[in-house]
Amino acid sequence: MPLRLLKFAFSREYPETRMFRQPDRLQSSYDAVIIGGGGHGLAAAYYLARDYGMTHVAVLEKGYLGGGNTGRNTTIIRSNYLTPEGVKFYNESMRLWQDLSQDFDLNLFYSNRGHFTLAHTDAAVRTMRWRAEVNKHYGIASELVDPETIQKACPLMDLTCAGHAPVLGALYHAPGSIARHDAVAWGYGRGADRRGVEIHQQTEVLGITVRSGKVTGVETNRGSISTSRVLCAVAGFTPRILRLVGLRSPLYIHPLQAMVSEPMKPWLDPIIVSGSLHVYVSQTARGELVMGASLDPYELHATRSTLEFAEGLAAHMLDLFPCLSHVKVVRQWAGIADMTPDFAPIMGKTPISGFYLDAGWGTWGFKATPVSGKTMAYTIAHDRPHPLIESFALSRFANYELVGEKGAASVGH
Amino acid sequence: MKLIPCPINGLRPVGEFVYGGEVRPMPDPNAVDDDTWASYVFNRTGAPGVKQEWWCHSPSNTWFIVERNTLTDEIMQSYLYDEMRTI
Amino acid sequence: MNTPLRLSPIHDLLQSLPGNWQAINGMPVLTVSPPTTSPLILTDRSCLTRFGVKGANAADWLASQGLTIPDRPNSWCPLPNPSAGIIARLGLSEFLIEDSLSSRLAPQLAMACQTPPAKVYPVLRQDLAIALSGPATHELLQQTCNLNFRALILADRPILLTSLIGVVVTLLPGEHNGHPFYRLWCDGTFGNYLWQTLVAIATEFGGTITNVEL
Numbered sequence: 001m002p003l004r005l006l007k008f009a010f011s012r013e014y015p016e017t018r019m020f021r022q023p024d025r026l027q028s029s030y031d032a033v034i035i036g037g038g039g040h041g042l043a044a045a046y047y048l049a050r051d052y053g054m055t056h057v058a059v060l061e062k063g064y065l066g067g068g069n070t071g072r073n074t075t076i077i078r079s080n081y082l083t084p085e086g087v088k089f090y091n092e093s094m095r096l097w098q099d100l101s102q103d104f105d106l107n108l109f110y111s112n113r114g115h116f117t118l119a120h121t122d123a124a125v126r127t128m129r130w131r132a133e134v135n136k137h138y139g140i141a142s143e144l145v146d147p148e149t150i151q152k153a154c155p156l157m158d159l160t161c162a163g164h165a166p167v168l169g170a171l172y173h174a175p176g177s178i179a180r181h182d183a184v185a186w187g188y189g190r191g192a193d194r195r196g197v198e199i200h201q202q203t204e205v206l207g208i209t210v211r212s213g214k215v216t217g218v219e220t221n222r223g224s225i226s227t228s229r230v231l232c233a234v235a236g237f238t239p240r241i242l243r244l245v246g247l248r249s250p251l252y253i254h255p256l257q258a259m260v261s262e263p264m265k266p267w268l269d270p271i272i273v274s275g276s277l278h279v280y281v282s283q284t285a286r287g288e289l290v291m292g293a294s295l296d297p298y299e300l301h302a303t304r305s306t307l308e309f310a311e312g313l314a315a316h317m318l319d320l321f322p323c324l325s326h327v328k329v330v331r332q333w334a335g336i337a338d339m340t341p342d343f344a345p346i347m348g349k350t351p352i353s354g355f356y357l358d359a360g361w362g363t364w365g366f367k368a369t370p371v372s373g374k375t376m377a378y379t380i381a382h383d384r385p386h387p388l389i390e391s392f393a394l395s396r397f398a399n400y401e402l403v404g405e406k407g408a409a410s411v412g413h
Numbered sequence: 414m415k416l417i418p419c420p421i422n423g424l425r426p427v428g429e430f431v432y433g434g435e436v437r438p439m440p441d442p443n444a445v446d447d448d449t450w451a452s453y454v455f456n457r458t459g460a461p462g463v464k465q466e467w468w469c470h471s472p473s474n475t476w477f478i479v480e481r482n483t484l485t486d487e488i489m490q491s492y493l494y495d496e497m498r499t500i
Numbered sequence: 501m502n503t504p505l506r507l508s509p510i511h512d513l514l515q516s517l518p519g520n521w522q523a524i525n526g527m528p529v530l531t532v533s534p535p536t537t538s539p540l541i542l543t544d545r546s547c548l549t550r551f552g553v554k555g556a557n558a559a560d561w562l563a564s565q566g567l568t569i570p571d572r573p574n575s576w577c578p579l580p581n582p583s584a585g586i587i588a589r590l591g592l593s594e595f596l597i598e599d600s601l602s603s604r605l606a607p608q609l610a611m612a613c614q615t616p617p618a619k620v621y622p623v624l625r626q627d628l629a630i631a632l633s634g635p636a637t638h639e640l641l642q643q644t645c646n647l648n649f650r651a652l653i654l655a656d657r658p659i660l661l662t663s664l665i666g667v668v669v670t671l672l673p674g675e676h677n678g679h680p681f682y683r684l685w686c687d688g689t690f691g692n693y694l695w696q697t698l699v700a701i702a703t704e705f706g707g708t709i710t711n712v713e714l
């Protein structure tokens with residue numbers, strides 16, 4: 001046990017300072033305003049301050065820090081995507097994840113587990129082989145493995161899936177990991193705060209002023225700000241912000257639900273994903289199973305939970321792991337996912353000068369937190385898209401240059 | 414459990430339905446420019462509000478229109494396409 | 501027995517049951533004498549002949565064939581005597597005609613519909629057709645379906661298009677000897693799953709399985 005933990009035992013007051021300051025009022029102007037105090041927005045603020053010396057920046061959060069999809073995802077980190085653009089981008093994120101705990105001086109509980117995407121059909125095996133080849137070409141550990149290998153890594157799995165959908169193989173991705181999602185937001189928030197960035201919670205953006213195609217300011221429930229650069233990093237709320245500046249996008253909003261089981265002794269080391277069964281699951285350091293499934297079937301801008309989801313996911317979990325039939329579900333929740341037609345994000349510049357977009361993160365945003373922060377910071381600082389995100393521009397739709405990433409979505413949404 | 418009123422089959426659980434997305438009138442492909450067409454193909458009204466949506470009761474394969482508030486998930490009314498109304 | 505013309509979707513599942521096999525309407529049928537008292541009886545009625553038709557002009561076409569058709573969506577009426585078959589209106593413009601054991605109307609309609617007029621489309625019906633009966637029928641339905649069947653008014657002759665354990669089914673609720681009697685149709689390819697699951701639940705109630713009652 002590190003010695004510094006002892007001070008928590010002997011001190012009457014909480015011995016640590018707060019993770020970040022709570023400024024009591026907004027300044028009248030900032031060099032840049034970031035809308036959205038989730039992982040992506042805070043990461044962008046962090047890299048803007050650390051790498052480009054832009055510290056006169058405000059992060060505006062309508063609720064509380066990390067309270068959106070950053071704190072609602074299932075924390076899986078991987079880079080075994082399908083398109084060259086996606087693979088390069090997510091692989092850079094994996095690289096950044098490795099030493100983030102050192103960077104922050106904060107334990108992110110980053111835990112390398114290995115990631116199996118199960119194939120239950122010949123068609124799925126073909127897609128896995130394709131993904132493995134694309135991945136290997138870009139130097140990513142990714143291979144097709146046989147059922148024996150899966151059984152060895154996960155002895156409690158029923159590979160016949162009760163006879164419904166026998167497992168034929170899997171795409172194995174050794175670097176697949178999980179991390180503590182709240183700590184990621186706190187780490188980026190604290191890092192940005194220490195460098196002078198202001199984080200304003202309970203601050204809702206009500207309007208964005210645009211003059212002659214250029215951003216000039218932001219209206220909030222706590223006053224007006226003048227600024228020439230605005231980053232929108234608000235996931236499921238993106239269409240509402242875009243409405244303020246009169247932009248249209250292909251984003252459509254569906255809830256994505258997840259749930260956790262009661263804690264158990266460690267028995268599931270790898271992360272298991274099955275597209276056919278609509279299941280992804282990993283076991284946390286606390287012993288809970290974190291489980292997710294596919295998107296809710298219709299548009300909704302609310303984080304309500306449904307019994308249909310818990311029932312369906314439990315049924316599929318039992319196909320894979322019949323031994324869990326007496327395990328209880330202890331929590332269930334939802335996030336609001338901003339989906340794109342090609343399952344790739346929308347990043348970079350927009351037709352409005354000074355208005356930058358980091359959106360379309362649907363069900364795949366958490367793993368990209370570091371790299372999206374880094375590339376968006378570059379984009380804002382240079383007013384030019386980072387080379388890694390050029391193909392993710394909003395304009396790709398009008399040009400019919402989509403980045404078909406659906407084949408690498410963890411489950412068939 | 415969410416219940417959806419089907420104009421033919423009555424009030425049924427949401428599990429019996431398939432969501433078909435917002436009603437979006439198609440512009441004349443021969444009359445519009447490329448940008449308008451691309452906008453029709455890809456862009457959506459992503460922000461919440463009361464929308465007219467296609468739903469299908471799958472056991473009877475009945476397609477119909479639902480007026481629903483996508484923020485609160487309240488259903489205002491439902492009717493067959495032949496009785497299409499403006500909101 | 502020669503190679504049969506038709507097979508019940510659950511033909512293989514019935515092989516282990518005791519009883520006599522005989523051909524009815526070209527389909528091998530297991531005949532079992534129905535028990536007089538059982539809380540739940542499952543009967544395979546797939547051997548009955550049936551005919552489906554849909555389209556905007558389907559109702560007019562059926563009327564031109566001399567049939568009285570149900571005037572409301574999702575309702576049924578009996579076929580003209582001496583048949584004891586039924587004609588069901590599924591939604592607005594689709595119809596299902598099923599014969600009794602003694603009538604042959606459905607094959608005649610199928611012949612007449614070989615060159616159908618505009619907006620009349622014959623529907624191939626290779627259903628699993630079963631009947632659920634006995635005092636525990638509603639308990640079985642409660643476990644497998646979201647609808648409240650007790651609230652139905654049988655005098656209205658309702659037809660229900662719904663899903664049962666995730667399978668799309670057509671249900672015709674009725675009564676027989678003071679107990680519920682439901683006829684059920686589903687796509688034959690889901691037959692094994694539906695039948696096995698219903699049998700598993702019925703067995704818990706002490707139910708029995710029969711084939712078509714003669």
